[in-house]
Amino acid sequence: MNQPDTPTSRRRLSAVWLIPLMAAFIGLWLVFSYLSSQGPIITLKLEDAEGINAGKTAIKMRNVQIGVVESVSLSEDLSHTLLSVQMQADTDRMLFSDAQFWVVKPRVGREGISGLSTVLSGAYIELLPGSNGKKTKTFTVKNSPPPEKTGDGLFLKLVSEPGTNINNGDPVSFRSLKVGRVVETQFDRQAKLFRHRLFIEKPYDVLVSESSRFWKVSGIGFQLDARGFQAQLSSLEALLGGGISFSVPDSSMATGAPVEDGHQFELHNSQESARRALYTQTLDYVLLVERSVRGLKAGAPVEYRGIRVGTVEQVPWAFAEQGPNAMTDSPIPVLIRLEPQRVNQQSNIALTTWKEEISHMVNNGLRASLKAGNLLTGSLFVDLAFHQNAPTTDTSATYNSVPVMPSVAGGGLSKLEDQLHALLKTLNELPMKNMADNLNNNLKHLSGVTGRIESLLNDPALNTLPQQISSNLDALDATLQGWQSGGDGYQELQGTLQKLNRLLDSAEPLLDTLNEQPNALIFQRHPTTDPQPRGAQ
Template identity: 30%
Template sequence: MHDPTTNQPDGQTEPAQPRLIPAKRSRFSWIWILPIAAALVGASLVLRNWMLTGPRITISFDSAEGLAVDQTKLRYREVDVGTISDIQVSPDRKGVLVTAQLERDGSEFITQKDTRFWVVRPRLGLSGVSGLGTLLSGVYIGVDAPFEVNKKGEQLDFVGLESPPEVTSGRAGKRYVLTAPELGSLDLGSPLYYKGIQVGQVSSYELNEEGNGVRVQVFVDAPNDKFVTQGSRFWNVSGVNMSLDSTGFNVRTHSLVSALAGGLAFDQMEGEPTDVAQADSQYELFPTQERAMAEPDGPAVELRFHFHQSVRGLVPGSKVEFRGLELGQVYDVDLEFDFERKRFFALVKARIYPQRFGRLYERVVEARPDEKDPMSALFKPMVERGLRGQLRPASLITGQQYIALEFFDKAPEADFDENAKPLVVPVIAGDFDRLQEQVSDIVTKIAAIPFDQIGKNLQSGLTELGQVLKQLDKTTVPQLNGALKSMDAAVQKLGAMLDSDSSFNTSVDQTLSELKRSLRSLRDLSDTLQSQPSAVLRGRSPDVLPEPAP
């Protein structure tokens, strides 16, 4: 067998044959750079969006007026904190459910229990015009979150407000609660004054649990909240206060805002504690400043009055006075029937404050410490001395009346049950009613006069008088004329006798001269008898002549 290697010369080797080695191919293709980069960018965007996106919350409103998906923002202190992502009608169809996507930053303080939401739109309120910026930017949802973060857990479902809150969270100041029988003209935002300066406002109001009054919450801004003390008194300054008294017609108003929209005021009561009040302290809201700053009245006591006369003008709120001092007020007037007397009467119910009797009531309480009802011990001796209730006019213009408790010396005896609850105070007819009775008696007596018979008798007398006058004219008048003529002649003769040249005057002058001389002689005789009484028997002693001087 031929060996190819034997054909080569000795000492030479055959060169190696070239060997094909396949080139190594790269497993990475540059075409994948763009998809990978896009995926990384997308992932980063998703991660960033997840990191920036907060939770979703649902807010219920009455309507979605002005709201739009992906357009309407949620703003906290004018900073966007979320966007509306969905709007649906609520399952009960009584409102709408607005879903909002919050941002991650700040979402922990928004998703709290006391967070409030409302739609910001142009509004006209007591504090002025608000939301005018929404005319250009569109409406948005305002957010008011608690100032302190609640760590008890987040809340995602909320009920939106239909109007902005008057006081937002974080506002420095304190809230106080006022109680009153009715709200009156107060409203949200009504101002609260101290010394004539506005220091707060009404933040909310509601009915109390019993439904017989209201609870008004007011907010006082710092640092003025330090003026609200434990002894502060609050009163209503709403509207215009008009009164008519002995000084004339008085008109008083606190400010134009309070006159139109209501308002409140407060001040410190003298003698009351001056410690600064704590937040949420409760006070009574008085209707007027006079009532608020009056001395404490103590517990009230009910009285009853039975009036058998007209009580027109006596209404709830009419005063009950004793010697001109107000003891209390009437709170009800009813119509009752007395089956024994078979007549109607007015049952007047009143509340008085015994402490307004002053030292008198205190003495009764001190003298009878075991007495359960000091009012009975107080009223019994007073009724025995003539204390009665009487209706009197409070104003002749309006016709209003009040009840006066006064002592009457000639008051008729009346029954008084000291054990009655409440006490029934005896009454007496008013001065006007007694005047009516007197006038009625006079009219009755006048009606009993027989005017017809008197008229007939008067006519008969006048007829007889006419006949007598005719007789006098026929007989007496001629005789009277003759007598007058004779009298005239006598007067003429008397005038002739009194003439200065007549002998009668001469005789009268002589007679008067003789009378003068006689009187002079009598005077001399009287002087002589007075100085020499013995001259009656011995005669008059001779006159002693004066001796000449040496």
């Protein structure tokens, strides 16, 4: 007999219901696990979506994936691309307003080759976390890594004039050793200057000091000036794209204190201009040059006995300010700058003492002159030397409030040029036409004489003259043989000489008598006494 169901049996659940309940619990757990593993959704803005794929492009930090691009779309004004990115959990602490994103893909540039790992895997977006504490959900993606991603080292500011052609990635070298690079370049519209940001790697950051100077290098360069021929060859990287070099240009100067991040320097065009920037204490003088200044340029050296002591600043300087009439027979002013720090190699000098010493040297005959520095280019330089017979000068003379350095006519090539000019002037004053006419007349007479000589040489009688001379010489030889010892002529001459000798012997007493008594031929040699008259007897 069947018993009726009790209420207890009706409320009992079947074990079949455990399976869907377990499945629902697992589903809820998966949903909770998925939601708990997801981070915030952010929006990234970039110029174009080259290499970006929805659902594939990852967001990474230190090669660890922390997000993925969910969708790619265009902005409303179609000016840029918008990426919707699903970040993973625990990424909120990274997403402050100063966080930076950039696309990592294969690149070939002056910095080298980078991003080769993305050739097969595809491009991805790298994150540099922010730290300013300001939350945001929208970020801008850059095409290149930010400067802060370069590594440990020293960041410097560099100011340059337009036209220096310095770009991001250009190498920065210290004595041909690459120690850093240019990481950022901006143009200041108001100041019309380029402002660069340099990164110097460790441990080379200790090489930068307050006395360091930066200058542009072009890889390879040639210079031919008053100092001769100079060639510069830098690294291959600088040869291809240029670069920047720095050091203390004058090794004798003090190195100076180290610098900190953000220290600003000026970019110079050459190492020589960078060296001159070290010499902050200078003395200006003016040369009043009477002769031509062709070949003398700004930057030419000023030397004393072969030692560089200064630089030519401007040629000409403040010339003909009062109009063309002031140019007539007026000397050409040349501004020179003496740099005592080149000589004494000290950071601080007493300019007053130097000025007094130079004035004393001028009173003792110190004079400036222009001399040839290079025969090929004709470039000149200023030479300071003592001249014993230099005329006295007023050391207080000034030109536009700048002291005047007395000058004398240059020697060497310039003096030779003046002499050559005087010689050419003398030659121009010669009566060349009359001299040419006289020369032509003389040439005509010479031509007539030459014709007569030629006709004389062609005379047959002249051709027999050598034979006649030979016959006469033979006859003369035969005659001379007759007068040789033993010949008839010789015997006759010998007899004649003997007769002459006897004759002279006979005439010798007569000659002695005539010598003693010239009147012996008229009067007797021993005259008789005169007769005496007799007297009457």
